[in-house]
Amino acid sequence: MQTRILGKTGLQTSLIGFGGFHLIETAQKEVHFLLNTYLDQGGNYIETAADYGAGLSEKKIGHAVSSRRQDFILASKCGRRTAAEAEQSIHQSLKNLKTDHLDILFMHAVQSVVDADKIMAPGCAYEAVLKAQKEGKVKFLGISGHGQPDALIHAIRKHPYDVLLTGFNYFDRFNFPETEEILLKECLDREIGVLGMKALMDGYLYRSPEQGIRYTLSLPISTLVLGINTREYLQKDLDIVNSFTPMSDDEKEGLYLNAMELRTYVCRQCGKCDQIVDLNPSEIFLLEGEYDRQMDDGTVPNPAQYALAGKLKFWFMQKESAIQKYRNRTIKVDPEKDYTSLNNQCPYKIDIDRKLKLVHSKLSEDGYIF
Ligand code: SF4
Secondary structure, three states: OOOOEOOOHHEEEOOOOEHHHHHHOOOOOHHHHHHHHHHHHOOOEEOOOOHHHHHHHHHHHHHHHHHHHOOOOEEEOOOEHHHHHHHHHOOOOOHHHOOOEEEEEEOOOOOOOOHHHHHHOOHHHHHHHHHHHHOOEEEEEEEEEOOOOOHHHHHHHHHOOOEEEEOOOHHHHHHOOOOHHHHHHHHHHHEEEEEOOOOOHHHHHOOOOHHHHHHHHOOOOEEEEEEEEOOHHHHHHHHHHHOOOOOHHHHHHHHHOOOOOOOOOOOOOOOOOOOOOOOOOHHHHHHHHHOOOOOOOOOOOOHHHHHHHHHHHHOOOHHHHHHHHOOOOOOOOOOOOHHHHHHHHHHOOHHHHHHHHHHHHHHHHOOOOO
């Protein structure tokens, strides 16, 4: 399998990494088969977290592949924030994984600027990381998080991270454009290695696996971490990656235009309808992205889509911050106003008038019901 350099770590990581979350629900015998097949096929990056099944994912990986530890780069994540708790977490991860060192330890799920700074404060997790690095138990420090990228942007600007892990896909790129436009770019400038995850949005893009994986791997990231829990998915992922060619700009534009998940609802942030009236619809739709990832379009979808959207739309818990930002806007949507003249500006055939009013009912506190 093709490899890429992981920033300043100098590690060469394979195009797809094996994400360990779904091993919690996979029988040990199958975990053994999946991980060893992945390594035999040239994969070399295995990632898990102390919190996945309270150590169960780590234990399963330890049982399955610790005997060939030299064949792969191993990463785990620590969600504890005090030095004492983090030290204990690192110790337990090493024990679970049956290894004497982690190549990368991520600070897990950093979702706020306050949390990002707390990790580095005296008596907090970074002290445990430095100690573990001194003792050869951890090589590189990473940070992981998803959703609105403010906290991660703050963290990589201010703190000494070697590696970043966050979500990249062709749907959330329109909800959280700063992830690609600022976070990814600044990581590359700082030679911070970038690992991608959630190319299929925790299953939301389940009908488009090839497009989803190709899109994310076409970004300037090193490795895409995929959750793999069946032989069928493993084979499919290997087939896609082994025939991988980067998407051209035309292919990307075709994807943005035609992707069944984006439909005629998700705003592609082209800005063509902005500056025409006294509010910029693209800014309103960005707030909707933060609120519920533009997943609720006010129609009744098919049952699978309905169930997935129900599970995922508030996954990042950013409803309140979106409402707060809308509250602070001086110009809001006027539900009595007719915005239909904007509709023919949209190359993606979005009914802007309808969408603006739906978003107003989601974000406003004036009691307007769509
Ligand atoms: S024209 Fe359509 S895609 Fe472009 S910003 Fe407006 S609503 Fe979004």
